[in-house]
Amino acid sequence: MNSFRYKSLLTWGLILLSIEIVLIFSYFNFSDKKIEVRDQLAQIFTTKASEQNNFPVLKQNINELALSAESFISVYVANDGLEKKLVEKNKDKQLPIASISKLMTALIALEKYKLDDVVTITENSLKVDSLSGIYKAGDRFFFYNALRAMLIASHNEIANTFACPEPCRGAEKIGITLFVDSMNKKASELGLLNTEFVNATGLDPAVNSEQINYSTVYDIYKLARYITEDRPDIFYITTQKEFDLFDIDKKFVGMIKNTNRLLIDQDIPFRIVGGKTGETDLAKQNLIIVAEAPCGGNTFSVVLGSQNRFEDMNKLLQYINNSYDWSCPNL
DSSP states (O other): OHHHHHHHHHHHHHHHHHHHHHHHHHHHHHHHHHHHHHHHHHHHHHHHHHHHTTOOEEOSSOOOOOOSSSEEEEEEEOTTSOEEEEEEESTTOOEEOGGGGHHHHHHHHHHHOOTTOEEEOOTTTTOSSSOOSOOOTTOEEEHHHHHHHHHHHOOHHHHHHHHSOSSOGGGHHHHHHHHHHHHHHHHHHTTOTTOBOSOSSOOOOOTTOOOOOEEOHHHHHHHHHHHHHHOHHHHHHHTOOEEEEEOTTOOEEEEEEOSOGGGGOTTOSSOEEEEEEEEETTTEEEEEEEEEOTTSSEEEEEEEEESSHHHHHHHHHHHHHHHEEOOOTTO
16 A cells, blocks of 8 residues: 555656646747747837837938048938948048138137127237238127137137136136046047047147147047037028128127038038038138938038038038938838
């Protein structure tokens, strides 16, 4: 009797052990299936997300883009913030940026001045190369109008005034140093790792000096994207073709005309929503253009070290327009 009971218990134990093994195997097999299904769903959702972003797709058999610029880039940024590089050359090469520097000058000036503050042109303001010739010491302007003159016509006297306001006088180097330090601090905050500023104008340095404002096309793209998202008023100003500049006493000072010829070029495939020119002997010709993309979002295009910035930029914009499929299926 005891032997029979022992055998029965053993038999039932083996049966229960077998059932447990089957259940464990089934559990892990189901888990693997669940992971597999999860991965498949993730891939589907990722594909769907890409489709919803309306990312342009490069067409087949597209020739390589050739420009005179030493470096260039064009980046598409969708409305949700995702980006896609459309074309690039030497995107991390450090080059002089000339008056594109004034985008950072504007950012720092907007932190230090109110729109209705009065800024005064000083003798020190006029101690700069490439003068516009329309200002004299003692001229006073509301900050907003001075900012427009600097961004639209790239006036160096205004950039110098922002960096070294009254009472700068004999301590101008200290005042400008503090302002430029703020420019470099902002660059660091924005992750512009290959960018450095030594002045507020972007002008070439004195003879035998190696100090110069430099950056890369990719850093300039990041700066322009920050401005678009956080200070769009800066780029709004840069799209104004011209305006009459008056001082605070409503005296006419001069007609301010935009240095960006592409604003009146009817062949540009996209609507320009921002930009900045730059040109010196060392930097050659530079240009940043922010434009509306066909599928929503913006394109950011930069050329540095160009022999003809407007021709190069036109070719760049035509290239990304014609070489990519902008069919926008979800619009």
